[in-house]
Amino acid sequence: MNEIINASPAARRRGRIALLIVFGLVVGVSLMVIAITTSGNHDARSPGGTPRTRTPVVPLSDRPLAQSRFIADLSTYYPALTSTTARWDSALVDAENTCLDIAAGKDADTVMRNTALRFQRGDVDLGWADGRRIVRMVEEHEVCASFAVGT
Numbered sequence: 001m002n003e004i005i006n007a008s009p010a011a012r013r014r015g016r017i018a019l020l021i022v023f024g025l026v027v028g029v030s031l032m033v034i035a036i037t038t039s040g041n042h043d044a045r046s047p048g049g050t051p052r053t054r055t056p057v058v059p060l061s062d063r064p065l066a067q068s069r070f071i072a073d074l075s076t077y078y079p080a081l082t083s084t085t086a087r088w089d090s091a092l093v094d095a096e097n098t099c100l101d102i103a104a105g106k107d108a109d110t111v112m113r114n115t116a117l118r119f120q121r122g123d124v125d126l127g128w129a130d131g132r133r134i135v136r137m138v139e140e141h142e143v144c145a146s147f148a149v150g151t
Contacts, residue, residue: 057089063092066146067092070092071088073140078130080123091119094115095143096143096149098115098118098135099143099147100149101114102135102144102150103149111135113131116131
């Protein structure tokens with residue numbers, strides 16, 4: 001300890017510079033790790049910011065019939081929501097989250113509003129009536145049962 005106190009001003013300056021570099025590296029690496037681990041894991045459209053994990057997309061032909069029919073019906077009214085594999089897969093995740101709202105006993109207005117917000121995309125603007133239509137499709141095609149939600 002006495003060596004540090006008795007060190008020359010140049011040696012103390014080099015020590016401070018080294019300490020700042022190490023601190024900067026620790027902070028920089030920490031920020032990079034946080035950015036990498038949190039990017040894409042949260043759905044900004046999902047009410048409550050519920051995290052969701054991305055898994056490989058299961059082809060629509062390998063999905064339960066209820067989900068395939070739901071996507072077919074959804075594409076009739078909202079083709080932009082199902083125009084690509086990523087979009088229809090996202091729509092199914094959104095449908096599952098709607099099922100979770102229903103299973104949680106949320107009131108109808110909340111479920112419909114959340115559904116409209118959840119399904120909305122930059123190029124697809126949805127309102128409460130659209131949320132109601134999508135909830136009806138989810139119920140009509142028994143999508144919740146296909147996700148084993150509420151059964």
